[in-house]
Amino acid sequence: MAHQWRGVIAEYADRLPAHVQERVITLGEGGTPLVPSPTLSQRTGADVFIKVEGMNPTGSFKDRGMTTAMSAAAGRGAKAVVCASTGNTSASAAAYATRAGMLCAVLVPDGKIAMGKLSQAIAHGATLLQVDGNFDDCLVAARKLAESYPVELVNSVNPDRIEGQKTGAFEIVDALGDAPDIHVLPVGNAGNITAYWKGYREYAGFDAGTAHAAVATRTPIMWGFQAAGAAPIVKGHPIDQPETIATAIRIGNPASWQQAEEARDVSGGLIEAVTDEQILAAHRVLSAEVGIFVEPASASGVAGLLKLSDEGRVPAGARIVITVTGHGLKDPQWALRTPDGSDVVPVRISSDVVSIATALGLD
Ligand SMILES: *Cc1c(COP(=O)(O)O)cnc(C)c1O
DSSP: OOOOOOOHHHHTGGGSOGGGSSSOOOSOOOOOOEEEOHHHHHHHTSEEEEEEGGGSTTSBTHHHHHHHHHHHHHHTTOOEEEEEOSSHHHHHHHHHHHHHTOEEEEEEESSOOOHHHHHHHHHTTOEEEEESSOHHHHHHHHHHHHHHSSOEEOSTTSHHHHHHHTHHHHHHHHHHSSOOSEEEEEOSSSHHHHHHHHHHHHHTTOSTTOOSOOSOSOOOEEEEEEETTBOHHHHTSOOSSOOOSOGGGOOSSOTTHHHHHHHHHHHTOEEEEEOHHHHHHHHHHIIIIIOOOBOGGGGHHHHHHHHHHHTTOSOTTOEEEEEEOBBGGGSGGGGGBOTTSOBOOOOOOOSOHHHHHHHTTOO
């Protein structure tokens, strides 16, 4: 039988803590495609690859951290988990809680949760509460709930989440044979940039507690991008009312703020902002020119790369990996709108083949 990917805990057992391996809760997450992009390489003069995290079981990278967080909770005999979520964490927590036979409570902010993510959480049987407040309020409430009641918090402030998510970096180095020159990704609550940086560090033989030979000869420069209306790290202060169409990164006070700055500074990288227009333009490039359908937040890394390229700041020939974080079907409405803002309406036509051929310009 051909090798079947076994999920990140089994695949990277020797690099993950023992307490997540007592009772493994997995849906086969990880092992996602690393797709070379001739289109983006040509546009930027670099050598660009895309790590397609929408291919995870619930359609986002959150599954990498959820398998470890949920396994740790299961190992401790937990019966219930809670998370605050802009959508994808709740979809993932709900699915993995189902797998573990646990109850799942989800706190989502008022308004603007993408329909695909909501339906996942509901379908998997989570108890969903829409909180009167933004994501940051939800996270504060979820933390307090977990402190005072018998439920475990599975947000990325849970260190087990970071452990699972660092495997994204491992897979990239395993595929390319070394770390890329630059790694690009969206930044919301900043767990993922923290996790990638940790994974790259460990594979390059840095940091205590890794009694392994180095797999990579170096670590990459980290480039993170926030949405302009939700860019606390760029601005240097929390944003009270974060606003962006990229709901997965609509976060005003990132939990892993300091770790994100450390990844940026130690790697010699940057964290900058991209506008919603730049995000939607990159979303269109990804779907119409590259062939990868993502949700808006996931396009912000590509938006950032294209912005820096336009400004002449992308080193020629650099090997660049961009993580696109979640699937386009999560939040599909953005594809049904033209760049000028009008709705896309399908052309209606009779079933007669000649008319169809004419409409297709085949005559
Ligand atoms: C969670 C999420 C992000 C942001 O990741 P952080 O770890 O919060 O920075 C970006 N895109 C998608 C699709 C997400 O689900």
